[in-house]
Amino acid sequence: MSAALQNYLRTYRKRAGLSQDELAFLLGSRSGAKVCRYEHLARRPNLRTAFAYEVIFRAPARELFAGLYQKVEKRTLGRARLLAEKLSAAKPDRITARKLAALRGLFFATGVGSSEKP
Amino acid sequence: MKRWAIEEKRVLAIDPTSKGLGFVVLEGPARLVDWGVKQARQGRTRNCVKQADAMITRYQPDVLVVEDTAAPGSRRYPRVRKLLLNLRTLASKHKVRFRTISQQKVKKLFAVASAATKHQIAVAITDQFRELEPRLPPFRKPWMSEDERMAIFDAAAFALTFYEGLERSKPRQPSEV
Numbered sequence: 001m002s003a004a005l006q007n008y009l010r011t012y013r014k015r016a017g018l019s020q021d022e023l024a025f026l027l028g029s030r031s032g033a034k035v036c037r038y039e040h041l042a043r044r045p046n047l048r049t050a051f052a053y054e055v056i057f058r059a060p061a062r063e064l065f066a067g068l069y070q071k072v073e074k075r076t077l078g079r080a081r082l083l084a085e086k087l088s089a090a091k092p093d094r095i096t097a098r099k100l101a102a103l104r105g106l107f108f109a110t111g112v113g114s115s116e117k118p
Numbered sequence: 119m120k121r122w123a124i125e126e127k128r129v130l131a132i133d134p135t136s137k138g139l140g141f142v143v144l145e146g147p148a149r150l151v152d153w154g155v156k157q158a159r160q161g162r163t164r165n166c167v168k169q170a171d172a173m174i175t176r177y178q179p180d181v182l183v184v185e186d187t188a189a190p191g192s193r194r195y196p197r198v199r200k201l202l203l204n205l206r207t208l209a210s211k212h213k214v215r216f217r218t219i220s221q222q223k224v225k226k227l228f229a230v231a232s233a234a235t236k237h238q239i240a241v242a243i244t245d246q247f248r249e250l251e252p253r254l255p256p257f258r259k260p261w262m263s264e265d266e267r268m269a270i271f272d273a274a275a276f277a278l279t280f281y282e283g284l285e286r287s288k289p290r291q292p293s294e295v
Binding site: 002003014 | 128151177178249252
């Protein structure tokens with residue numbers, strides 16, 4: 001699939017028919033300049049703003065920031081794979097088995113094999 | 119050659135106007151990502167190419183779709199023909215596929231929806247993408263010049279015709295035969 005755009009904030013805003021200034025008001029910002037910067041990837045919104053976007057557009061953050069989410073997911077799964085390899089090499093006990101099961105569940109849920117390179 | 123699923127293609131469709139250009143970005147035939155009109159009054163051709171360059175950089179489309187001015191019946195001004203040639207060069211610079219769609223193909227596609235005129239096609243597009251409703255220009259009377267917002271709908275029509283062509287070129291499944 002062609003990589004998702006970094007964010008779809010502009011798409012959702014235009015669908016809602018809101019101007020940048022109106023959205024800035026809803027987000028609690030003083031002017032639409034900040035909204036413009038979020039949309040043009042010149043600035044990354046903080047967690048509070050991301051949640052505000054979720055509330056306004058009724059869409060999960062992973063959809064609003066699809067490209068960013070894909071990037072974070074890929075990197076996190078890469079680290080999870082490294083941790084799984086490290087745990088597999090360690091002395092097996094109940095706690096390690098539990099951790100490995102959790103990591104396997106993570107790979108299963110995201111559709112990535114634990115042996116697959118990120 | 120790699121085949122792409124329809125919904126995996128991001129398409130940027132551009133339709134030049136006398137004052138700038140109209141554009142739409144689609145991710146599949148049912149998902150409209152962005153749309154609008156860009157103004158380029160001074161040095162129109164150069165500015166339009168600059169605007170298109172910025173859009174390609176921003177949206178990273180798989181395909182750039184424009185009107186086929188070489189098709190019979192195309193009445194585009196030489197400046198626009200030159201601009202579309204420049205867009206072809208721009209697409210190859212960005213390694214983006216370039217496709218041209220003739221007005222005949224567009225009319226053939228929308229004839230199914232009983233839309234023959236530009237306004238009827240624009241209304242049919244609005245039925246599909248409700249978010250374009252505020253941009254739909256009023257019905258054009260004979261003494262009125264064309265509203266520049268119509269370029270958005272022309273660009274959308276090219277993009278939808280492109281997707282329709284992809285759908286038709288898709289190999290059929292054995293169960294469908």
